[in-house]
Amino acid sequence: MTVYAKGVVFEGVDFDNPNHWRLEEYVKRGGYAALKKILNEKITQDEIIAEMKTSALRGRGGAGFPTGLKWSFMPRNFPGQKYLVCNTDEGEPGTFKDLDIIVSNPHALIEGMIIGGYAMGITVGYNYIHGEVFEAYERFEEALEEARAAGFLGDNILGTDFCFQLHAHHGYGAYICGEETALLESLEGKKGQPRFKPPFPASYGLYGKPTTINNTETFASVPYIIREGGQKFLELGKPNNGGTKLFSVSGHVNRPGNYEIPLGTPFSELLEMCGGMRGGKKLKAVIPGGSSAPVLPADIMMQCTMDYDSIAKAGSMLGSGAVIVMDETVCMVSALERLSYFYHEESCGQCTPCREGTGWLYRIVHRIAHGEGRPEDLDLLASIGDNIAGRTICALGDAAVFPVRGMLKHFRSEFEYMIEHKTRQFAALS
Amino acid sequence: MLSQESLALIDRELAKYPADQRRSAIMGALRIAQTEKRYLTNELIEFVASYVRIPPVAAYEVATFYNMYDRKPVGKYKLTVCTNLPCALSGGYTTADYLKQKLGIGFGETTADGRFTLAEGECMGACGYAPVMLVNNHSMCNHMTPDAIDKKLAELE
Ligand SMILES: Cc1cc2nc3c(=O)[nH]c(=O)nc-3n(C[C@H](O)[C@H](O)[C@H](O)COP(=O)(O)O)c2cc1C
Ligand code: FES
Numbered sequence: 001m002t003v004y005a006k007g008v009v010f011e012g013v014d015f016d017n018p019n020h021w022r023l024e025e026y027v028k029r030g031g032y033a034a035l036k037k038i039l040n041e042k043i044t045q046d047e048i049i050a051e052m053k054t055s056a057l058r059g060r061g062g063a064g065f066p067t068g069l070k071w072s073f074m075p076r077n078f079p080g081q082k083y084l085v086c087n088t089d090e091g092e093p094g095t096f097k098d099l100d101i102i103v104s105n106p107h108a109l110i111e112g113m114i115i116g117g118y119a120m121g122i123t124v125g126y127n128y129i130h131g132e133v134f135e136a137y138e139r140f141e142e143a144l145e146e147a148r149a150a151g152f153l154g155d156n157i158l159g160t161d162f163c164f165q166l167h168a169h170h171g172y173g174a175y176i177c178g179e180e181t182a183l184l185e186s187l188e189g190k191k192g193q194p195r196f197k198p199p200f201p202a203s204y205g206l207y208g209k210p211t212t213i214n215n216t217e218t219f220a221s222v223p224y225i226i227r228e229g230g231q232k233f234l235e236l237g238k239p240n241n242g243g244t245k246l247f248s249v250s251g252h253v254n255r256p257g258n259y260e261i262p263l264g265t266p267f268s269e270l271l272e273m274c275g276g277m278r279g280g281k282k283l284k285a286v287i288p289g290g291s292s293a294p295v296l297p298a299d300i301m302m303q304c305t306m307d308y309d310s311i312a313k314a315g316s317m318l319g320s321g322a323v324i325v326m327d328e329t330v331c332m333v334s335a336l337e338r339l340s341y342f343y344h345e346e347s348c349g350q351c352t353p354c355r356e357g358t359g360w361l362y363r364i365v366h367r368i369a370h371g372e373g374r375p376e377d378l379d380l381l382a383s384i385g386d387n388i389a390g391r392t393i394c395a396l397g398d399a400a401v402f403p404v405r406g407m408l409k410h411f412r413s414e415f416e417y418m419i420e421h422k423t424r425q426f427a428a429l430s
Numbered sequence: 431m432l433s434q435e436s437l438a439l440i441d442r443e444l445a446k447y448p449a450d451q452r453r454s455a456i457m458g459a460l461r462i463a464q465t466e467k468r469y470l471t472n473e474l475i476e477f478v479a480s481y482v483r484i485p486p487v488a489a490y491e492v493a494t495f496y497n498m499y500d501r502k503p504v505g506k507y508k509l510t511v512c513t514n515l516p517c518a519l520s521g522g523y524t525t526a527d528y529l530k531q532k533l534g535i536g537f538g539e540t541t542a543d544g545r546f547t548l549a550e551g552e553c554m555g556a557c558g559y560a561p562v563m564l565v566n567n568h569s570m571c572n573h574m575t576p577d578a579i580d581k582k583l584a585e586l587e
Contacts, residue, residue, distance in 0.1 A: 081448075090555040091552070091553060091555060092553070093514045093515055093516055093552070093553035093557070094515075094516045094553070094557055095553075095555060095557070096555050096556050096557050096558050096559075098555070099555050099556060126446075130554075130555050131496065131497075131498050131567075132498070132551070132554035132555060132556075132564055132567075132570070133554070133555055133556070133570065134567065134568035134569075134570075135568065135569065135570060167446040167447075168446075169446070169454070169457070169458070170457065170458060170461065171457070171496070172457055172460075172461055172496040172497070172498040172499060173496045173497030173498035173499075173552075174495065174496050174497060175552065175553075186457070187454060188451070188453060188454055189451075189453035189454045189455065189456040189457060189484070189488070189492065190453070190488075190491065190492070191491050191492065191495040192495065192496075207448070207451060248557065248558060249558065250516035250519065250520070250557040250558055250560065251516055251519040251520065252519055252520075256520070256557070256558040256559075256560070257558045258558065287515075291514075291515060291553075322516075322557075324515060324516050324519070324557075325519075326519060330519070335515055338513070338514065338515045338518060339514075339515055342514055342515075342552055342553070345552060346552065429515075429518040429519070429522075429523055430518075430521075430523045430524055
């Protein structure tokens, strides 16, 4: 595992040292100092939440919701149990940053969650980990043991009366469990089918109790914010887009991997950091925020900076920060066919528009990709999309539609060509 | 029906959740059972349900919903290859085709000697290390080019 550019989450991590992930090494590079500061200086819950708001940290799981604001929604004086949940279900195709966090710097996440627990008056937390990364789950379990043994987790943390228990829960293969209410259902030992909202998790979450859910990278950014101050974090990025962010770059670059860089960095610079295009080929398109984000053609992408606002303005979304780079040889029909198959496979089946609609989307793109497309198919795709998006309990339906819309907007001619000539302009994925 | 070691592991899962929320441990319990027995028969699912003290239907629901539970016999080594787009841009299909040809089976099939089952997987959250393959659900292998496949298969023989 390698992270090529380091920001707030991976600062100081020496990947050449095989013990870099251990508690002892984490403490050496300033780890758990933020927690100690809070406990020693008796920093109040309000002060922590204010610091989080100043930082302009936005949720790193996909939706980009301001974390400080989310934390302030948590009922502070609720009499019963409340829960803190971390979303390490990372299943959005293209995303592999949370994996590197729990493997290479798990204590940043643990410390961030303890601080979150303190700030919201929560005493129990769970980290839900993606099914396919069992070895990472075991690593995280080991890190939890270290934190318990050192007195950072459990009862009376560092001799105070603050208590926080944290456990890991292992998923077993369901993309939908990344959606926060499906994740809660799954944590309760049920099928991962999203809940109707409202009520939101802050009032009705895990076991029906008030719950806050954040992404792994969101929590792992917290120690830095408390240690160095929200203002400093904010200034690393740009207004409304505080801090550094992990970008998982995959596809046709020379050096795929995780890059933790300031929000607002031009895409062209990120591409350069990745060693440029593989084989010196030309850039054709980029999916800038995980497979659910609409694709952007090279010329638009080269004008973008990597932050929530710039990518949204260009008509896509920063999402989870998964940057899928495609060169001039890629057949967009083939690319969309594979993505549409994924959403069809992963629809939980609860809402008819999504369960049936994702199948229709896939079958139509499939027939176009196999030389059996009909002239009316592109309009049909658009109309099915309109009948899915916004009509389902969760956003998986939208996630299935956005890639279709993006492809039809920017690469329509490739689809038209295939329908007309029954053969593709570019080779299929291989 | 399960070894003492597996039962102890299930007990560890149960301890993570509130005493009145034993159901939360079913995912872990089924994983542990499958790891020992390789796949989940109906009897095994029912046994695990009774151990966790939930109705059998609640355990079936979970065993049928999540992709990584195997309810049919699988080979000694189940190889799951990711073919999602990011992997496919870096040779995912080449790897899958190479495995199919080398093992003489397609996706969802098991070799006649019962050694290997081949499965197509979705994104495993490791796309930067493409092509990615999972052995027996738990061991992830990165950069699985045909050469790397040859080496891996030799290890697994
Ligand atoms: C279909 C779907 C899949 C999602 N997958 C993930 C995921 O893998 N990881 C994640 O953190 N958030 C995922 N989300 C977003 C979560 O619902 C939620 O917004 C997020 O975990 C909140 O954390 P944050 O505010 O720190 O980003 C997904 C949402 C949807 C609709
Ligand atoms: S696409 Fe293969 S691991 Fe993500």
